[in-house]
Amino acid sequence: MSDLDGAEVVDSIFTTAQDLQIADRRIGGGALYPSVAHYLTQQIGPQLMSPSHGVSVPRLFAAAASVTEIAGWMAHDSGNDANARRYFDRAFRLAMAGDDRALAANSCASMAHLAIELRQPHDAVRIAVEGLGQATAAYGTSRLVARLHTMRARGLALIGDRAGCSKALEDAESILDEATAEQPAQWIAAFDEASLASEAALCFLQLAELDEAERRAREVIRLRSGDRVRSRTFAQLTLANVLVHAGRVDEAAAIGHEACSTTVSLSSARVVHQLRALGGVLSLAPRSRQVSSFLAALAGLSATSGEHNGAVSSWPV
Incomplete structure (x- = not known):
């Protein structure tokens, strides 16, 4: 260079x-x-x-x-x-x-997502709100604003604020519907209808609204194809967890088995971690043919990088 x-x-x-x-x-x-x-x-x-x-x-x-x-x-x-x-x-x-306020807001969306993964919902909501303040002062950020609202929704779902979560998702959907013709700001991560459906499915799963969670997860699977292998696999795992909570264990195992076959083409510790978590739940279920087949496929996955969640003192916002 x-x-x-x-x-x-x-x-x-x-x-x-x-x-x-x-x-x-x-x-x-x-x-x-x-x-x-x-x-x-x-x-x-x-x-x-x-x-x-x-x-x-x-x-x-x-x-x-x-x-x-x-x-x-x-x-x-x-x-x-x-x-x-x-x-x-x-x-x-x-x-x-x-x-670059748009890019700062984009970083806030990523930090909020990570805070959710680390089970820090209050931090996630606070960081998403900071991101919204940055994004609304920049051009070409409608899709990013929608993404930040979904991060608020995820955090609020973890807190148990059902009404707040629903309102944040409604805000995200409304903004995304109006963003179709907008040229996004440079460097901003893509966020589309499938992205929103993926986050909404996780919100509704957290709130135990299983029918809606299943509908949203299946929507992601339908929309994601081609090179979006990881996104589709995460949606399959969300759907499998919804089905487990609904008592439809054999269906969950069949979807988990399908996800195992996809995972060999991915290098994602997150996917493997979620598959193993699903396997841990299904190992306690009666051993049907579907459950046994999934657990055998899971056992055949090669080891991947371990998780290293060392502490960091504070978020920058």
Whole structure:
């Protein structure tokens, strides 16, 4: 990258970020995480310390924030939530340094998501609200605003605020419906109808509204195809958990078995962790043919990266 000048530096980072996102959706972040961490250290880090002649420093900071956030998601997918949190923190600070409020809001959405995964719902709601404040002051952020409302909904569902969760989901749906023709701000993560349905399914599962949770999970499975393997697999696992709660154990086991066959093409500790959690529940169920078949498939999965959820002192917002 040192032989590039001016805008070429940022364009190169932008192209790399797009390529990483496409590969991440197809094969999962586990396999890509080391190379992204190396890219940040060896390519982007020197530019931040000594930018190439003619480069726009604010755009450089924004580009660096985008790739840093991607690294955070890959760390999360690898099971290393402590590193994911550090990357999201750094991405937020880089976005603020680059005076890119849309990208700062995007980082807030990622931090709120991680806070939910870490069972910190009050932090998740607070961070999502901060993100909404950043996003509404920027252009091209309607889909991001919808995403932030769904993060509020997830946090409120964990707290047990049924009315607040429903209102946040309604806000997200209304905003997303109006965002179809909008050109999104640069670097903002994609958020579409399937993304919303995926988060809504988890909200309704948390609130024990199983019929609606099942409907939303099946909607994601219908909408996700092609290279969106990981998203579809997560939806299958959500659906399997809904079916377990509904007492439909054999159906859950059949879906879990299907997810196992997909997992061999992914490098995602999160997927494997959720599969094993499902296996732990189904191991207590009567051993039908479907349950036995799923547990055998689960036992055949190769070991993946362990989880390293070391503590980080505080969120940056």
